[in-house]
Amino acid sequence: MSEQIVTARNLARHYEVKQGFLSAPATVRALSDVSFDLRPGQTLAVVGESGCGKSTLARLVTMIEEPTGGELRIKGEAVTRDHWASLRSSVQIVFQDPYGSLNPRQRISTILQEPLKINRPDMSAEERDRLAREKLALVGLRPEHYDRFPHMFSGGQRQRISIARALMLDPAILVLDEPISALDVSIQSQILNLLVELQERLGLAYLFISHDLSVVRHFCDDVIVMYLGRVVEQGPSKEVFANPRHPYTKALISATPRAVPGSGRKRIKLQGELPSPMDLIEGCPFAPRCWRVTDQCRKSRPELSGGAHGIACYNPED
């Protein structure tokens, strides 16, 4: 389908890690069997516990790393190493840490122009300068900020600078790896508003990684819920939040704290051990912590099924 700007089919990324001098290397299955489509103007959220492979997925989509399995297509082209250079400018990433991701010794002007210097070496200095100033204005910063250093900005302003830098090459896709979790609520909403506005104006597609389900619910069209490197539930965010079917999704939603003191809600408490991605698990990865577990779940892994709102579970909630 030409309408999709990103298609991922059964993406996987496994790492070999050494465990001491003598023992055989172990395999970390950071990501397995992830499939999704992303259209222009659409926001796809990826949620899930820490270490479930969200950043790994972000690194594959931004071509920082190569998948060890599956297929990734961007703008209809298969993503292979020899296509990286030509495709890379269409996908840009914004990282969580607004402090660490900007070089403290470079002025904002230099930071913004750098992607152009690398990817468009033929562009004139005047043109680079003009584009950098244009993007600075686009993210709501002022012309006098142009020659300042990163430490002179607040966390929210730095995150705007990171977004401006990501927009320098006019990407079609922005990967946002927890872009707002380090920021206070009022700045979070500024950044979210900025992203909404940019999406409406430029038709950007977002892959939005977040731990904050109240933000995902507010902001995203579709959602992927991952557990230990695999998708356990996937579908339109409205439906997934209204009718979560995988027990892990249900636990996530029920554990999301609400800004209402003394609401005295009951949340689902997960018992049991969190498996390590180094273990080879036969059954459902969530089985050791699941309250609906049966023998079948321990023996074989349920596949993702169910069409538009898919779940990987033998005994889903109804």
Place this chain on the structure above:
Amino acid sequence: MSLLEVRNLTVEFATSAGQFRAVEGVDVTLDKGEVLAIVGESGSGKSVSMLAVMGLLPWTATITADRMAFEGRDLREITPAERRKIIGKDIAMIFQEPMSSLNPCFTVGFQIKEALRQHLGLDRKARHNRAIELFEQVGIPAPEKRLNVFPHQMSGGMNQRVMIAMAIACNPKVLIADEPTTALDVTIQAQILDLLLELREKNGMALALITHDMGVVAETAERVAVHYAGQKVEEQPVAGLFGRPYHPYTAALLAALPERATSRILPTIPGVVPGQFDRPAGCLFAPRCAHASAICQTRPPLPRGADEGHARCHTPLLPDGKTVAAPIEEVSQ
């Protein structure tokens, strides 16, 4: 007597552009077994004020306070040896950036065992067992294996849990937790918060929780302090703060929550926090405040009484949350 008592804390940094005041006139009181949340603007001095208590600020920082006492003893007057016994053991901190506070050259197991050796003098076997127990408590899978890995081999959230395990290793009396759960998914977050509250029940540990997550505040804290531009601008019991904020900044912060959103575009606070060179003469929030009057521009407000949330404000909000009474000085003119 409070466990921790800080009065009129001010911290200034020497920068190439002159003195920069990061914390101004902040009071902190923490009783045994109490949970205080500290929220507010990024860069408003939440971390710096707690690092000042820990004595962990760089030499460029000048700290002044009328009082800075732990269990009645002023932390600035005790000997370095006594200090080392308290800091890291009785007062522990979970730092905001786990990656930069773990040493990349040592395995995480070595680092946690070293803390146990220094403060509790446990033997090898006891240290090993305690380290595993702690890793289990903070939800690190396969703890035995994880002891031998280096920080860069783990995800951000896993490192954060190592930091938490290290902070609670010596059963502190005061735990300062600076954004302890930002990198964790909500089920693990819930588990960690339960663990911290359990330590409070069991050991009477007091908890100062710095966070941007208002949901966590609502469900965990008893008292909430709101910071803006280096000052504490409001402090209330948790129900009051969410139900009836007095300071316009607090109200604006709550209005920005996606949870309370009525449209895709969220309410925000116009303008930016004042910088080093444009600090207003009057109220620091006045340039961004929808309710500022003439006096707010010229005279810095003092904290009001407890019945008005200690709000540093000339024109605290009325119960409807939208309007303010005219400041007294203007009425009497």
